[in-house]
Amino acid sequence: MASEKSTFQLESYESSSESDLEKAHYARRKTSTRFHRGKVPSTYSSSSRESSGSHQHLLQTSPKKRRSGYYFYRVPQKVVKYMCWALLSTIIIFVLCLIRASYTSSRQVEMGTVEKSPPKPPPWEAFPFLTRYHGGIRSLISRKENVPEYPHDPEEKPDPEANATTAVNYDRSLPKSISFDPYATVGVNYAEKLECFLDPKDTVRIPRVHYYPGVMKGFPDAVMGSSDVLGLRNDICFERFGRLGPYGYGYSLRRGGTGAGLHGDREGAEDVWTESEAISEVDYSTVQWAKVQASCATKNAARYHPIEHAGEDIFVSPKTDEKETMGADSRADESEDVMRDSNLERRAGQNRPPAGNQSSADPERSKKNVILLPRTAVLIRTWWDFHYTTEDIIYLRSLITELSLLSGGEFTIHFLIHVRDDNVPIWADQQIYDRILENALPAEFQGMGTLWSERQMGLIYGGIQESFFRDLPVHGVYRSTFMPVQYFSHLHPEYNFVWNWEMDVRYTGQWYHFFDQIRKWTKAQPRKGLWERNGRFYIPSVHGSWEDFKQMVRVQTEMGTDSPNNIWSGLKTPTGNSIPGSSSTQQKADTPVWGPEPPLDVLTDQNDPQPPTTHEKDKYEWGVGEEADLITFNPLFDPDGTTWFFTKDITGYNTTSSLPPRRAAITTSSRLSKRLLTLMHRETVLKRHTMFSEMWPPSVSLHHGLKAVYAPHPMYIDRDWPPAYLAAVMNAGRNGASGGARTSVYGGREHNFKGTTWFYDAG
Numbered sequence: 226m227a228s229e230k231s232t233f234q235l236e237s238y239e240s241s242s243e244s245d246l247e248k249a250h251y252a253r254r255k256t257s258t259r260f261h262r263g264k265v266p267s268t269y270s271s272s273s274r275e276s277s278g279s280h281q282h283l284l285q286t287s288p289k290k291r292r293s294g295y296y297f298y299r300v301p302q303k304v305v306k307y308m309c310w311a312l313l314s315t316i317i318i319f320v321l322c323l324i325r326a327s328y329t330s331s332r333q334v335e336m337g338t339v340e341k342s343p344p345k346p347p348p349w350e351a352f353p354f355l356t357r358y359h360g361g362i363r364s365l366i367s368r369k370e371n372v373p374e375y376p377h378d379p380e381e382k383p384d385p386e387a388n389a390t391t392a393v394n395y396d397r398s399l400p401k402s403i404s405f406d407p408y409a410t411v412g413v414n415y416a417e418k419l420e421c422f423l424d425p426k427d428t429v430r431i432p433r434v435h436y437y438p439g440v441m442k443g444f445p446d447a448v449m450g451s452s453d454v455l456g457l458r459n460d461i462c463f464e465r466f467g468r469l470g471p472y473g474y475g476y477s478l479r480r481g482g483t484g485a486g487l488h489g490d491r492e493g494a495e496d497v498w499t500e501s502e503a504i505s506e507v508d509y510s511t512v513q514w515a516k517v518q519a520s521c522a523t524k525n526a527a528r529y530h531p532i533e534h535a536g537e538d539i540f541v542s543p544k545t546d547e548k549e550t551m552g553a554d555s556r557a558d559e560s561e562d563v564m565r566d567s568n569l570e571r572r573a574g575q576n577r578p579p580a581g582n583q584s585s586a587d588p589e590r591s592k593k594n595v596i597l598l599p600r601t602a603v604l605i606r607t608w609w610d611f612h613y614t615t616e617d618i619i620y621l622r623s624l625i626t627e628l629s630l631l632s633g634g635e636f637t638i639h640f641l642i643h644v645r646d647d648n649v650p651i652w653a654d655q656q657i658y659d660r661i662l663e664n665a666l667p668a669e670f671q672g673m674g675t676l677w678s679e680r681q682m683g684l685i686y687g688g689i690q691e692s693f694f695r696d697l698p699v700h701g702v703y704r705s706t707f708m709p710v711q712y713f714s715h716l717h718p719e720y721n722f723v724w725n726w727e728m729d730v731r732y733t734g735q736w737y738h739f740f741d742q743i744r745k746w747t748k749a750q751p752r753k754g755l756w757e758r759n760g761r762f763y764i765p766s767v768h769g770s771w772e773d774f775k776q777m778v779r780v781q782t783e784m785g786t787d788s789p790n791n792i793w794s795g796l797k798t799p800t801g802n803s804i805p806g807s808s809s810t811q812q813k814a815d816t817p818v819w820g821p822e823p824p825l826d827v828l829t830d831q832n833d834p835q836p837p838t839t840h841e842k843d844k845y846e847w848g849v850g851e852e853a854d855l856i857t858f859n860p861l862f863d864p865d866g867t868t869w870f871f872t873k874d875i876t877g878y879n880t881t882s883s884l885p886p887r888r889a890a891i892t893t894s895s896r897l898s899k900r901l902l903t904l905m906h907r908e909t910v911l912k913r914h915t916m917f918s919e920m921w922p923p924s925v926s927l928h929h930g931l932k933a934v935y936a937p938h939p940m941y942i943d944r945d946w947p948p949a950y951l952a953a954v955m956n957a958g959r960n961g962a963s964g965g966a967r968t969s970v971y972g973g974r975e976h977n978f979k980g981t982t983w984f985y986d987a988g
Contacts, residue, residue, distance in 0.1 A: 704917055827928070863888060
């Protein structure tokens with residue numbers, strides 16, 4: 226009964242309190258959820274009607290809990306280990322694939338085997354080729370009668386009949402060729418020029434080059450530069466036998482020639498030798514050019530400044546007696562062993578012009594007030610394993626003959642030979658030096674060379690910061706071409722000027738005529754507006770006369786232009802540097818260069834030439850009659866802001882605020898004065914300054930206020946470019962210049978030089 230009663234009471238209680246229990250259950254559910262989040266102990270009860278769970282039996286089955294909506298499955302440790310190894314292996318394989326792809330892509334780019342869609346061809350490839358460059362000497366007419374095929378007005382179609390190829394009449398004999406003589410008669414104020422010969426006994430006379438009067442019918446005019454401006458002959462024609470015959474072309478090896486030109490049409494070949502009975506075919510197998518050149522210099526020593534001091538190569542011969550060297554030179558015409566009796570000459574490349582008998586010559590000079598001539602060296606840049614072809618030999622013979630021998634020793638031809646193996650100690654061992662020098666030159670040019678190496682330049686010009694710009698060493702021949710030239714000038718102060726001349730330069734005219742006219746024209750140039758004219762290509766068909774061109778440049782500099790190319794040139798600071806990020810709202814005008822333009826943190830050297838007056842007051846007088854310190858054959862453009870690859874190859878300068886002002890001229894064939902080379906040498910030795918090869922001499926000239934001149938020599942082109950379009954492409958820089966903006970032709974747009982006659986990549 227008791228149990229039944231208890232049961233009844235429980236049921237009764239549940240029945241009577243059904244609504245309260247529902248409320249209690251709802252409240253308990255909310256409260257338990259809230260305290261569960263707050264981590265309150267589970268023994269807490271939300272109702273007084275609930276008793277503590279402690280009274281329940283320990284073995285009582287707990288009530289069934291509600292299932293949670295989320296489950297966390299624990300992956301077995303073994304599976305996790307395998308998954309980690311698989312992920313790590315995948316990452317490693319992926320990285321290796323990227324490295325392999327990068328290497329393969331780089332190799333493909335280097336080898337040029339990348340297969341991609343061909344780029345759009347440049348516009349100039351659509352221009353037709355010119356056809357009247359090779360009309361033949363049987364089509365010669367007077368230049369005044371000639372109608373050049375190019376350049377012409379684009380709106381006027383050229384008359385096809387004017388330059389029609391005429392049928393060659395082989396029955397008509399050619400006129401006799403004429404000897405070319407550009408050597409002026411020596412004035413009364415100069416010492417007499419004595420004739421030089423090709424043998425020690427003065428019996429083998431030097432043959433002269435020959436030409437034909439007139440030009441080929443329809444022969445184009447130069448599109449850039451001008452023969453008329455420089456005073457070069459452009460009314461004559463040189464052909465192969467007249468130009469190369471005097472140096473071995475056209476007769477056999479047995480007779481001392483080259484063996485070339487023995488077959489085919491040979492009409493006119495004998496004219497070179499029949500002009501005078503005293504001149505016959507030269508047996509060049511017996512000519513020793515070092516001896517001949519030294520003998521010629523000895524004969525004409527009274528025409529030049531005496532050699533008062535000679536430098537000394539401490540890396541080769543620190544204790545060599547200078548008298549011994551001078552004596553070896555003075556005995557040049559007495560012995561067949563002249564090239565080998567002085568190791569100093571061959572090691573240091575001296576071949577120094579003899580001083581002559583100064584004691585007897587000086588009183589004669591004082592009586593007659595003789596005007597002394599400067600000495601000039603022509604350095605032929607070559608290397609120790611260079612292969613000399615027959616054409617190279619003829620080219621070198623013409624240089625020595627026309628510049629040195631026929632001029633009476635005004636020029637001295639010398640080889641500057643690069644030893645490409647830095648492990649060869651040419652500066653330490655005499656026998657090694659002599660052996661390499663002997664193997665580096667053909668037999669006929671023995672005794673005319675100087676060896677140098679990049680490691681030697683590192684010893685001489687030590688302390689220069691090494692940046693490996695574009696993975697190239699700072700003392701390397703590519704980045705520092707002029708280091709051996711500087712050192713050569715330091716050892717040979719007797720040379721007032723040095724021509725740095727590349728082995729691949731060719732000229733169809735006569736060498737002395739070209740060099741002498743370039744010298745005279747650059748000497749006559751005024752300094753006012755010079756740097757601004759230097760920075761532009763002169764295109765006569767667009768710019769008119771040289772005077773018109775000069776005034777056009779003045780207006781462009783003082784007033785500026787509205788050319789859209791100015792957008793791509795940064796705001797110019799007073800030193801000519803661009804401020805990165807500047808907009809196109811900069812001033813249009815440019816500040817003309819007038820005097821030295823040193824870097825911001827460098828004081829002007831007190832020895833630098835200073836303008837005698839202001840730029841406005843000068844009447845184009847300053848600089849007239851002054852020899853140029855630097856002569857180049859391409860414009861001296863401003864590389865700042867261009868896409869030229871080496872615009873930032875600057876070493877030793879403070880570049881924290883801005884880059885130093887600079888100029889550059891593509892190709893290193895140029896003439897440098899002793900003053901300029903001395904400054905370059907001191908800048909490199911004392912201040913540890915240097916720049917890329919094509920930027921170094923022009924920039925030093927700019928910093929120190931020297932006279933640098935771009936000679937607008939005649940340049941031809943192989944396609945029918947519209948002249949106005951050509952001018953817009955070549956002078957696409959800031960304010961009509963060739964540099965100073967991203968649109969410059971230098972850098973990414975150098976392909977436009979393809980087909981011209983003067984550029985390192987014109988072919």
